[in-house]
Amino acid sequence: MQDLKKYNQPVPRYTSYPTVPFWEPESFTIEAYKKTLQSAYWESSKEVSIYIHLPFCESLCTYCACNTRITKNHQVEGPYLDHVLKEWELYLEMLPEKPLIREIHLGGGTPTFFASENLNKLLSGIISKATLSKEFQMSFEGHPANTRTSHLETLHAIGFNRVSFGIQDFDLNVQKLINRMQSFEQVKAITEKAREIGYTSVNYDVVYGLPGQTPESVQNTLDQIIELKPERIAYYSYAHVPVLRPAQKSYESHLPNADEKWEFMQLGKEAFKAAGYEEVGMDHYVLPGDELLEAREEGELHRNFMGYTPFTSKLLVGLGVSAISDSWSGFAQNEKSIPKYYEILDKGQLPIERGHIHTKADLFFRKHILHLMCDFKTRWHEAEFLEYGILLNYEMLDQLQDEGLITYSDEGMMVLPEGKEVIRVICSALDARMNSSKREHQFSKAV
Numbered sequence: 231m232q233d234l235k236k237y238n239q240p241v242p243r244y245t246s247y248p249t250v251p252f253w254e255p256e257s258f259t260i261e262a263y264k265k266t267l268q269s270a271y272w273e274s275s276k277e278v279s280i281y282i283h284l285p286f287c288e289s290l291c292t293y294c295a296c297n298t299r300i301t302k303n304h305q306v307e308g309p310y311l312d313h314v315l316k317e318w319e320l321y322l323e324m325l326p327e328k329p330l331i332r333e334i335h336l337g338g339g340t341p342t343f344f345a346s347e348n349l350n351k352l353l354s355g356i357i358s359k360a361t362l363s364k365e366f367q368m369s370f371e372g373h374p375a376n377t378r379t380s381h382l383e384t385l386h387a388i389g390f391n392r393v394s395f396g397i398q399d400f401d402l403n404v405q406k407l408i409n410r411m412q413s414f415e416q417v418k419a420i421t422e423k424a425r426e427i428g429y430t431s432v433n434y435d436v437v438y439g440l441p442g443q444t445p446e447s448v449q450n451t452l453d454q455i456i457e458l459k460p461e462r463i464a465y466y467s468y469a470h471v472p473v474l475r476p477a478q479k480s481y482e483s484h485l486p487n488a489d490e491k492w493e494f495m496q497l498g499k500e501a502f503k504a505a506g507y508e509e510v511g512m513d514h515y516v517l518p519g520d521e522l523l524e525a526r527e528e529g530e531l532h533r534n535f536m537g538y539t540p541f542t543s544k545l546l547v548g549l550g551v552s553a554i555s556d557s558w559s560g561f562a563q564n565e566k567s568i569p570k571y572y573e574i575l576d577k578g579q580l581p582i583e584r585g586h587i588h589t590k591a592d593l594f595f596r597k598h599i600l601h602l603m604c605d606f607k608t609r610w611h612e613a614e615f616l617e618y619g620i621l622l623n624y625e626m627l628d629q630l631q632d633e634g635l636i637t638y639s640d641e642g643m644m645v646l647p648e649g650k651e652v653i654r655v656i657c658s659a660l661d662a663r664m665n666s667s668k669r670e671h672q673f674s675k676a677v
């Protein structure tokens with residue numbers, strides 16, 4: 231067994247390329263972005279995926295790295311929804327014709343912070359201006375402690391059949407340290423309710439590397455997760471970024487060390503495998519028959535800001551504060567501050583804070599990083615290689631090859647089994663923007 235711990239360095243999670251800190255906002259213009267949106271619209275046969283960011287949470291889980299606004303005041307719901315609908319109108323004006331909605335994902339924050347009537351209002355407003363694609367998919371993130379039967383019923387009636395619950399950890403001591411209390415019984419009850427209503431896929435988010443975790447506590451959490459048999463499990467490595475999320479400083483003395491965290495990752499892998507789950511891409515485990523497996527077989531597995539999806543979306547519209555849109559050859563991120571987001575929309579403008587228009591080299595590296603993250607292999611064609619290959623980090627690729635983490639064949643570059651553990655690091659050898667930049671960044675460590 232290789233000593234892979236030396237690869238435990240700060241690297242991006244590659245939900246996109248170039249990663250946000252290495253965008254070039256200076257050369258971004260709304261006009262250029264609009265053009266990329268329009269060509270993505272035709273390339274995707276008018277289909278659009280929609281991500282809606284609903285940022286509010288009633289209390290702060292101190293470990294959380296998401297973009298949230300903490301409040302107990304539910305009066306915020308109405309104005310927020312109105313503005314998201316305004317933003318959707320602006321996108322509709324820019325698209326050449328009425329779009330076909332292929333996907334809607336509600337993320338956060340906590341979508342279930344909102345009353346179900348308000349979610350209904352929001353989604354009806356979005357859907358009524360477009361047509362649903364025959365193969366549409368709708369999913370939402372729910373906090374087990376505040377997901378009500380009414381949320382599940384209302385969203386199911388609209389077309390949602392996937393739900394993702396944030397579990398993180400069932401251990402009481404860990405839950406106290408991260409200020410996030412939810413019992414096994416609560417999770418079991420809401421999971422059963424979702425299934426009873428007709429949800430066909432339940433995902434659990436679980437995090438290893440949290441403060442207070444021990445091998446025994448992690449094993450107990452894993453056993454409890456497996457007992458409930460979610461269709462999918464996302465087993466995330468805890469991202470410690472205290473400079474960006476100061477609340478994470480509150481428990482630093484309780485954090486497991488790098489060796490322990492590595493052990494927790496292995497415990498998860500073994501437990502999920504023994505329970506019949508298959509690993510898909512990075513961090514994800516699914517039961518046999520899951521469409522992500524089929525997509526992987528057919529080379530269709532895709533990864534974007536929403537995670538892994540079974541088809542390649544060329545046009546992802548992100549609505550709401552901090553949401554990121556992806557028009558395949560351009561990215562745009564919205565304002566993170568709610569007052570600013572409202573102010574810009576009230577002037578009838580897109581609330582974009584920064585963006586990036588891809589160069590040809592970006593598209594080359596994006597394609598190969600995406601293949602590695604989804605299929606653990608990629609193959610460069612001679613002509614493109616001659617043009618952009620010079621920007622690869624050969625020193626690193628040679629080292630990865632010497633250490634048995636990657637190999638080359640007629641099929642191109644392949645990630646070997648041990649290399650899968652450090653896939654983010656392997657992708658970073660293809661990250662020409664990061665490797666040639668002097669900019670400071672705040673990524674979490676690879677494991």
Ligand SMILES: C[S@@+](CC[C@H](N)C(=O)[O-])C[C@H]1O[C@@H](n2cnc3c(N)ncnc32)[C@H](O)[C@@H]1O
Nearest residue numbers: 293294295338339340371373396435466468469
């Ligand atoms: C928006 S939250 C989930 C929805 C809902 N707010 C909840 O907490 O149940 C998205 C997921 O990101 C993951 N996450 C948040 N902060 C993280 C961190 N610091 N490191 C790793 N994963 C994190 C968690 O697994 C969490 O469930």
Ligand code: SF4
Nearest residue numbers: 287290291294296339
């Ligand atoms: S984990 Fe979920 S509920 Fe907790 S602060 Fe983050 S987004 Fe909000």
